[in-house]
Amino acid sequence: MDYATHYDVGDRKRDGGINEDSVAVSVFEQGHREGFRGYDCEGRDGERADDGQPGEDSTGEDSTEDRPDGRTDGPDDATDGDDASDDSPESDRDPDNRSAAVFALADGAGGHDAGDAASYIATTAVCERLAGTAVRAARSEPEGFDVAVDEPLAAPPRDEDLESAVAEAVVAAHREVLEYAAAAGEQAHATVVAGLVVGGRCHYGWVGDSRAYVVNAARDEILPLTTDHAVVQRLREAGEIDDVEALVHPRGNEITRAVGGSGRADPETATVDVETATVPLYREDVLLVTSDGLPDAQTEAAKLYEWYVDAGRDEEMAAVVRDRAVTDDEIREAVLSAPSLADAAERLVELANDRGGKDNLSTVLLHDGTLPPTPEDPPARAAGAEAPVEDRETLVEHD
Template sequence: MDYATHYDVGDRKRDGGINEDSVAVSVFEQGHREGFRGYDREDADGAESNDDQAGAGSTGEDPTGEDSTGDRPGDADDGGDDDPSGSDRDPDNRSAAVFALADGAGGHDAGDAASYIATTAVCEHLAGTAVEAARSDPAGFGVAVDEPLAPPPRDEDLESAVAEAVVAAHREVLEYAAEAGEQAHATVVAGVVVGGYCHYGWVGDSRAYVVNAAREEILPLTTDHAVVQRLREAGEIDDVEALVHPRGNEITRALGGSGRADPGTATVDVETATVPLYREDVLLVTSDGLLDAQTEAAKLYEWYVDADRDEEMAAVVRDRAVTDDEVREAVLSAPSLADAAERLVDLANDRGGKDNLSTILLHDGTLPATPADPPARAAGARRAVEDRETLVEQD
């Protein structure tokens, strides 16, 4: 599994500001028997290259100090699981990852501490869950092992584990706030990637996306817990207004608080979901600083409303703000995950860099190819009936 991270204080805060974002990634990589043989592909100038020496993918620790530079999805040919002898076989490796990204709420005393606590606490709570989930399926290696392994967890089990980890982080932030006598709030997106699925949860307006090279699309996996999202859902503003709305910095849900709540029993509402991942996918997690980068947002909003929301002014707003389509193009056109992460930060800073911004990108080239008719994965999509597990409640 390849991953890359990037984070920046933002151009507007570069003189004297602090970065209140925090990111964390933990990858479990397991190989067995012959080992992973890599993928043959043609690079941009037509020369063949092979990723054998990278094993199943970089985990972000490069001797040069640079972020992970795994090949972007879409470069692999359709025979990604072919071995060098020409016979198809499953790769003898598998990956699991835990990720967390948090954005400390600006204007409060300790947003940076809140985001740090959130990401480290979440990954600490979930790392064992990810390894246990991967380990529970030895059949992938053709190994017959039952006891003492736990049965593979259901989607609901892993979503619950993510929610419990986020609540545990919430309580740690509250405990810190009480001891420090400060306000400490943060948003968070966190999850477990294992067995070809991402099980994730979020609080606030940091976001997760899937960018798919085979279909050249970007799919939002989260919906903001924010005032602007409520206004959109109520039909009070349109999508263009949402890009530059004056209340774009107001969230309706966050971790932490003032510390007045009992850290031992406090809870927070964590929204969760599960989606399948494919070989051509990049999982992108980002703070709102990427999308809410325009320093002239209030002026653009006023111009758009005064122009009676006509399409000409809408085009001006889209051109100056950061849109999902631009994020998609930045990821798909980059030669590596590290380059994509850097391009996204540059894009936000070019549009004003109003806030701290951070990104996590993950890609697993050992997964199956994107099907011709993939299931709906965007936020709010209902799972197909055949994908739902039947549960029997015992009396």
């Protein structure tokens, strides 16, 4: 599994401001039998990399950079050592390795005393609690390596078990932040997006308005996995504002839910409502987690909002707003056009700062090129999508 992170204080805060965002990632990589045999060498359109020979980039030089869309523009890893002598075509072989990952991103609330401390505590506390869960979940399925082991391995956890583990980790972090706030005599709040990726599925939870997306190269799409716990989201759901207003609304920095607080709550029993979900991941997916410094980067948001409303919300002014704000389509393009996850992370920071750099920005990007390819008709994965029939619980209504 590949991952990249990037964080920036934001252009508006560059002189004298501090970055109150925090990120944490822990990856467990396991190989067995013949070992890692390389990622798929085909691009998203089924063509060989750069329309040339495998392992050669457009300049004719070797490249080992793994692309976010699942292709490798570099030499096949399996050419090293005796493992390359297998007669079967490399593209027909399943990779003999697998990954599990834990991630957490938190955005400290800048209007409070210790947002930076809250985000640091939240990300480290969550990953500390989930890292072992991810490893146990990965090792509970030895048949993936054609190994027969029953006892003493635990049975593979269910989706709901892993979602509960994520929620419990976030609640534990909430209590740690409250404990810190009480001891320091300060207010400490943060948003959190956290989860674990194992067995080709992402189990995640969130509090606040930091976001998670899946960007898929095979379908050229971006899917929001979270919905903001924020005033603007409530107004949007109530039909009081439209999608264009939501991009630049003056209340875009107001959240309705956060980890931490003033410390007045009992740190031993306090809780927070963590929204959770599970989605499958595919070879062409990039999992993107970001603070609101990306979608809310526009420093002239209030002015754009006023212009749009004064213009009667007409389409011409809507186009101006979309052009100046950061949209999901621009995020998708920045990720899919980048040659690597690290470049994608850097481009997202540049995009936010080009639009004003209103706030701190942090990102986490993860990609697993060993997963199965995207099916022709994948299940709905966007936040709010209706679950497949086979995943719904049966309800019995009594007369």
